Amino acid sequence: MSKTAHIFGNQLSKALLISACALSLSISANAAPAMSTTNTATTAKSSPVFLGDGGDYPLSEAVRVGNTLYLSGQIGFKNGKLAKGGIKAETKQALDNINAILLKYGYQKTDIVKCMAMLTDMDDFDDFNKVYTAEMAKPYPIRSAFGVSELAAGASVEVECMAVK
Template sequence: MLIRTFALLAAGAALGLQAGCASHAPAVMHLNSGKVLPTGLPFSEAVRVGNTVYLSGQLGNVPGPGPIKLAPGGMAGEAKQVMDNIQTALQAHGLSMADVVKCTVMLADMSEWGAFNDVYKTYFSGNFPARSAFGSNGLAFNARVEVECIAAWRK
């Protein structure tokens, strides 16, 4: 029992928590800039927990009022727009593409993986974030690609 208690205390210390004190838990902030999508949707554009920002999945939609409209140009057009949307959302919350540590890519057709990569790689210089990519059936608005990211402030 003592070893188990010690392990739990050590895990809490690693997260920056003190035993019995929930007030030291990192603050959770729900962020909505309205620069990519309207703010009244049933999800947050991003959620910040401590120094980590979890960006909701972004589509290749053209920002602006009115109905959601995907960028023209097939995969190349949507991929460029989705990456622009990620960049816009990050900048709205004080981050940049250099702060991205992980991306998850969902493709409606895995045969377009190479075409997506051709665009994706132009948004990063030097080190690339960790990444997963998988095929998905039925993305919102019949999109070809959706990308979600995790970013972290550097100390």
């Protein structure tokens, strides 16, 4: 092999080696980082734990996932009957029912982060709000309110909440 061919071959080999190394570094830099065992615990999903039962109804009264407790909607039932006295009495009882479920599973009203209220008559919203304001504490949870045509057992209001510890 001529001296020129030998020099050219060495330069070509070096160029290929440098290119291969650069490509390897580029691929490594763009690869997804490996998860460390310290991050696994914080990103692992918790399985839902279904709590209580709905008695005669096909539901759980709450589901806990991690440190979040999701409550089934509550109407103003006490001792198997709807509270008498209209929207204010029903709202108070529904919120009392929510509080009882929270306490049963180790939570309290101040752990509530979101509520959803369903009213069969949006003209009752102000009366609902008066009771809600008296029963809940600042900072108030986020909330949605919907007008619906009907609720179970002829209730005027149903409230559903989520709590986090």
